[in-house]
Amino acid sequence: MIQATSTQQGSGYSAFTTGSLSLHTDRSGVENPPDLLVFYCIEPAEQGGESLFADGRLVYHHLVYWLRF
Numbered sequence: 001m002i003q004a005t006s007t008q009q010g011s012g013y014s015a016f017t018t019g020s021l022s023l024h025t026d027r028s029g030v031e032n033p034p035d036l037l038v039f040y041c042i043e044p045a046e047q048g049g050e051s052l053f054a055d056g057r058l059v060y061h062h063l064v065y066w067l068r069f
Contacts, residue, residue, distance in 0.1 A: 025056055 014021060027033045039051065 023052070028056065 026037050039053075041049075
């Protein structure tokens with residue numbers, strides 16, 4: 001288990017910090033990306049803390065369909 005800490009900020013890699021992240025994919029650059037990723041919050045933020053999730057494959061297929069016209 002990895003716990004986010006504010007002390008890791010500024011290292012150039014912000015995935016395991018308490019800072020915000022822009023839209024991104026997890027593990028999509030590996031040869032066999034996982035079919036399932038689990039997000040678990042041990043201690044919810046007092047404010048903020050929202051997360052946006054999307055199915056990247058579904059988004060891709062919708063774009064392919066709609067951009068072909």
